[in-house]
Amino acid sequence: MIDPVTTEIIRCALLQAAEDMNTTLIRSSYTPVIYEAKDCAVALLDREHNVLGQSSGLPIFLGNLEVCTRHTEELYGEQVWQEGDVWVLNDSYVGGTHLNDVTVYGPIFVGGELAGFAASRAHWLDVGSKDPGGSMDSTSIFQEGLRLGPVKVYAGGEPCRDLHEVISRNVRFPHATLGDLRAQVACAMTGQRRLAEIVSRWGLDTVMAARDEIFTQTERLEREAIAAIPDGVYTAGGFLDNDGIDLATPLPVNVTVTVSGDRIEVDLTDCADQATGPVNCGAAQAVAAVRVAYKLLVSGEVPLNGGSFRPLAVATRPGSMLAAEVPAACQYYYSHLGLLIDLVIKALAPVLPGSTAAASFGDSMIVQFSGLDPRTGKLYVSQEATVGGWGAWEGGDGESALVNSVNGNLRDMPIEVLETLFPVRVHRYEIREGTGGAGRWKGGDGVLREYEFLGDTSLSLWFERSVTPAWGLAGGADGAPPRVTLNPGTPQAREMLKVNALPVHAGDVLRCESGGGGGYGAPPR
Structure with missing residues (x-):
């Protein structure tokens, strides 16, 4: 003792x-x-x-x-x-x-x-x-x-x-x-x-x-919290936009949550096979994503330790997108994990209305550019995540301009640091007003960030959640999907969400707009 x-x-x-x-x-x-x-x-x-x-x-x-x-x-x-x-x-x-x-x-x-x-x-x-x-x-x-x-x-x-x-x-x-x-x-x-x-x-x-x-x-606290959830089988599903190679084919992600007494099992076997493009992950990360959703719903106030997750079981299918095997590409392993977290919450929303929120904008929304810095002649790489809108909940509006739930403490790059280290100038960084879903409680808004490149560079983008944008709950409306435009307002304007190593030139402008979160509750008449 x-x-x-x-x-x-x-x-x-x-x-x-x-x-x-x-x-x-x-x-x-x-x-x-x-x-x-x-x-x-x-x-x-x-x-x-x-x-x-x-x-x-x-x-x-x-x-x-x-x-x-x-x-x-x-x-x-x-x-x-x-x-x-x-x-x-x-x-x-x-x-x-x-x-x-x-x-x-x-x-x-x-x-x-x-x-x-x-x-x-x-x-x-x-x-x-x-x-x-x-x-x-x-x-x-x-x-x-x-x-x-x-x-x-x-x-x-x-x-x-x-x-x-x-x-x-x-x-x-x-x-x-x-x-x-x-x-x-x-x-x-x-x-x-x-x-x-x-x-x-x-x-x-x-x-x-x-x-x-x-x-x-x-373990005792977590089992008590689970025991308070009605026993049953709860499901939710959604789609990734694509795998980055076949841009026309969405990829399904489905979850089945079974609550039995003081235990929870999450079944992830009904998802796409491992994809050609880099949206796969090892099974350990699918389990970790479920644990994030579990902590959000069951024991968010209890610090993580070896007693956590003992009442939780996660089933994956080897060879699937969520339990990939050699030689699957895994560079953007987290896109379906952000969706997965929101889906576990959606599945349990009917029986946990006071503890669940509408979906968030959901992805890291990566902006990456690289090339030779004209100021030094040296190779550089800039890679940053983009913040967006979170879902509303029963009692409050969603937060605007936050990083997604996958990334937690990760920060977006301060403009001063970005402009000091890399040949780029940021002309606009602002809330993307009106992108949160309507509802009794409104979803959070995304952001708009506009870059001007000061030298020739290679641009890569990975923006997600246009096929399954942030959904509302309990009658709330969906949030707006993301949008990215190269050289907006010009005859050369080009919209895209994913691209790899696209050559861009000094003076080109990139406008990145992240999505908003879902609303909660039917809007007042």
């Missing part, structure tokens, strides 16, 4: 350790996609790979980093963990994400005994894909860059020079990439120090007793 005061102190210490890790990573990184956009997440794990503490960050990595440490141990055995080692992994079929999301992790030893693991995942700007930064038209994982299974990047506290050399020779920005790698290693070392401090203060037995109590509390 352990007293509740000690349990709570240790709980907060573990959560703060994870936040310290995240701060180390962000402040030490070399590229703005991490230090400005904060495209990263960290976790502190126990020796059984359960989450002790996870920082604020990208929700789509929710309860997902431990997949990498488990996979490593399954491959090589528990004896593989050695003090001072740090590992790296970015295989899309293990971690579930695209190759740019690199997981760096290491064991934590206290007094010579394995006590846990420190892990982080961060987006590397370039991993050697066929196009700088990433391709919107890849059809194979082998076009998407350097793919690493679990491999040591530090051994006994010393860098593995051979692997550093492999990485350096396979990416377009070796200095910045290795800098971000070292930032993730520093993050792991911070986690090692923090957990060692916690164990040295209370002792490993006390920390593990607190862990067990925290996990038990979390």
